[in-house]
Amino acid sequence: MLGLLPREKGFFDLFERAAANLRVGTRAMADLLDRFEDVPAKVEKIKAIEHAGDEITHQAIEKLNKTFLTPLDREDIHELVCRLDDVLDLTDGAASRILLYKIDAPTEAARALAGVLERSAEIIERAMKGLREIKKGENLLKLCIDLHTLENEGDRIERQALAGLFDGTLSPYDVIKWKDIYETLEAATDRCEDVANVVEGIVLKNA
Numbered sequence: 001m002l003g004l005l006p007r008e009k010g011f012f013d014l015f016e017r018a019a020a021n022l023r024v025g026t027r028a029m030a031d032l033l034d035r036f037e038d039v040p041a042k043v044e045k046i047k048a049i050e051h052a053g054d055e056i057t058h059q060a061i062e063k064l065n066k067t068f069l070t071p072l073d074r075e076d077i078h079e080l081v082c083r084l085d086d087v088l089d090l091t092d093g094a095a096s097r098i099l100l101y102k103i104d105a106p107t108e109a110a111r112a113l114a115g116v117l118e119r120s121a122e123i124i125e126r127a128m129k130g131l132r133e134i135k136k137g138e139n140l141l142k143l144c145i146d147l148h149t150l151e152n153e154g155d156r157i158e159r160q161a162l163a164g165l166f167d168g169t170l171s172p173y174d175v176i177k178w179k180d181i182y183e184t185l186e187a188a189t190d191r192c193e194d195v196a197n198v199v200e201g202i203v204l205k206n207a
Contacts, residue, residue: 011071012132014060018084019121019128021056025049025088026121029095030114033106043099050092057085072131076202083194084124090188091117094181101177109161110178113185116154120192123147127199137203144203147196154189158182 025046032042060081064070070077098106127143130136161182165175 010063011060011067011077012128014056014063015080015084015128015131016125018053018056018060018081019125021049021053022084022088022091023118023121023125025053025091026114026118029091030111030118032095032098033111033114036106039099043095046092046095050088053085053088057081072134072202073205076198076205080195080198080202083191083198086191087117087121087124087188087195090184090191094184094188097177097181097184101181103177103181107161107178109157109164110181110185112157113154113161113182113189116150116157117185117188117192120147120150120189123150124192124195127195131199131202134203134206137207140199140203144196144200147192151189151193151196154186158186 028042028046028049032039032046061078064074064077123143123146127140127147130140130143134140162179165178170178
């Protein structure tokens, strides 16, 4: 019977691994835009990081299906690992678009959005470590507020960037390309806020 009891540490290990991998991925995205060289190789690196994230997500869901008792509500565990995966999927999507659209040079807005994304991933990594001490929920809630603030900053950057696309200086093709890239990067920051929402729910349930 003891063998059926979950090793709670295993889920928290997976959360932390997913968050650490996400931080690596967003840092690679920021590096791609800050040092715009060897673009195909850098995009391929981000793709490999995304694949590693998929594997962590698979392991977490498999563990969830095999564990009788879980340290957190099952739906919260599933939602959390999926939202972490979404952030990395969209980061990879933005990088792939930069290569696909044959972008010649990044814009300041793209760099700024990548910076917001990287900072959000750093906060998420701290939050995932904090889940081990769920009773100290006030610390986690502060991190969630920081994520909400960063998501608002991402919204602001995207709005200004989209408005700038229609000032007549870009070709219609470039407008379409950058609109897609901006929206994908901003969607990644939205998913970071989704992570914050899940964490907030977990804290409230376990207060």
